[in-house]
Amino acid sequence: xxxxIVCCLLxxxxxxxxxxxxxxxxxxxxxxxxxLKIDAHAHIFQDLEGLAPLLEKNRIRIxxxxxxxxxxxxxxxxxxxxxxxxxxxxxxxxxxxxxxxxRRDDPDYHQQVIKWLDxxxxxxxxxxxxxxxxGMQIKxxxxxFIMPDDVLFDPIYDHxxxxxxxxxxxxxxxxxxxxPLDPESPHYPYYSKHPQFHMYGKTEYPSxxxxxxxxxxxxxxxxxxxxxxxxxxxxxxDVEVVAERFDRYPNFYVDCSARTKDMTLxxxxxxxxxxxxxxxxxxxxxxxxxxxxxxxxxxxxxxRIPDAxxxxxxxxxxxxxxxxxxxxxxxxxxxxxLGLPRDVxxxxxxxxxxxxxxxxxx
Numbered sequence: 001x002x003x004x005i006v007c008c009l010l011x012x013x014x015x016x017x018x019x020x021x022x023x024x025x026x027x028x029x030x031x032x033x034x035x036l037k038i039d040a041h042a043h044i045f046q047d048l049e050g051l052a053p054l055l056e057k058n059r060i061r062i063x064x065x066x067x068x069x070x071x072x073x074x075x076x077x078x079x080x081x082x083x084x085x086x087x088x089x090x091x092x093x094x095x096x097x098x099x100x101x102x103r104r105d106d107p108d109y110h111q112q113v114i115k116w117l118d119x120x121x122x123x124x125x126x127x128x129x130x131x132x133x134x135g136m137q138i139k140x141x142x143x144x145f146i147m148p149d150d151v152l153f154d155p156i157y158d159h160x161x162x163x164x165x166x167x168x169x170x171x172x173x174x175x176x177x178x179x180p181l182d183p184e185s186p187h188y189p190y191y192s193k194h195p196q197f198h199m200y201g202k203t204e205y206p207s208x209x210x211x212x213x214x215x216x217x218x219x220x221x222x223x224x225x226x227x228x229x230x231x232x233x234x235x236x237x238d239v240e241v242v243a244e245r246f247d248r249y250p251n252f253y254v255d256c257s258a259r260t261k262d263m264t265l266x267x268x269x270x271x272x273x274x275x276x277x278x279x280x281x282x283x284x285x286x287x288x289x290x291x292x293x294x295x296x297x298x299x300x301x302x303x304r305i306p307d308a309x310x311x312x313x314x315x316x317x318x319x320x321x322x323x324x325x326x327x328x329x330x331x332x333x334x335x336x337x338l339g340l341p342r343d344v345x346x347x348x349x350x351x352x353x354x355x356x357x358x359x360x361x362x
Contacts, residue, residue: 041257041285091361126359236262257285
């Protein structure tokens with residue numbers, strides 16, 4: 001056969017395969033309402049009209065997360081609200097409890113917490129949240145900040161392991177919290193309105209590195225405890241830093257709640273490779289919020305949900321980024337979509353949560 005003809009045929013075959021692969025990748029991307037989506041981290045404490053039918057229609061489940069262990073009254077109000085929603089809507093709105101840290105000096109503190117947590121488990125709690133107030137706010141009687149790896153919490157962590165309940169750990173904040181306010185940062189809307197958690201120049205507070213090291217120490221001390229690092233483990237500024245923890249601690253996982261925006265600022269190839277490589281370790285989440293008595297203006301714009309349709313809009317926006325190809329507008333910026341393979345999407349959006357959080361229902 002003529003050499004030129006052979007070369008042309010080979011080139012055409014190569015191009016054809018390339019087009020077919022691209023075409024297959026697009027065709028394999030499941031429609032939004034086809035794939036089950038479990039939001040492993042949200043805060044919806046109000047019964048939004050029309051939300052349940054929309055969740056059902058779009059195959060969405062939302063895990064409502066309780067917070068604020070320093071405010072027992074608010075904590076109990078949240079617990080009552082999510083328990084009510086869980087009873088009313090079943091598998092659509094499961095919840096995670098938290099625990100009181102205001103009574104930490106009581107001699108029977110551990111017994112109090114364990115009794116409370118067991119009661120929340122009986123009511124349906126699927127995991128337990130520890131919040132950034134540990135390491136950033138509460139202090140011991142001698143005035144030192146209480147860190148999350150303090151022996152004070154060891155009996156609680158041991159109990160969670162025994163009960164097979166994951167610890168959802170929002171410890172520290174993004175590194176941006178220790179840097180000057182930057183209007184270009186995705187975290188500017190939050191820290192400009194919540195100066196109590198903006199640590200820049202506050203040398204009397206623990207550093208980001210100190211709190212993250214304490215979190216890592218929990219992973220070392222309690223290797224049988226499943227720990228899910230909320231908000232990419234407060235390390236979303238660089239997925240390679242998250243990867244280092246994955247390689248070091250087999251009991252560590254993360255959710256991407258309120259940090260998809262951080263990933264869009266990094267190399268698309270790096271983020272895609274990270275999610276594919278660690279496809280068994282990452283859970284989908286949003287951090288969307290509807291708190292009782294809290295003005296929507298106090299919630300970051302990308303997490304506000306004034307009505308039920310706004311909830312679905314958040315999920316559709318995120319889905320386009322993770323599933324789509326090419327460019328899209330994400331929170332006012334042009335970003336490149338990840339185009340993740342279907343098997344990776346299935347794990348990211350639901351299978352990891354179902355495997356790691358006993359009590360969730362498909």
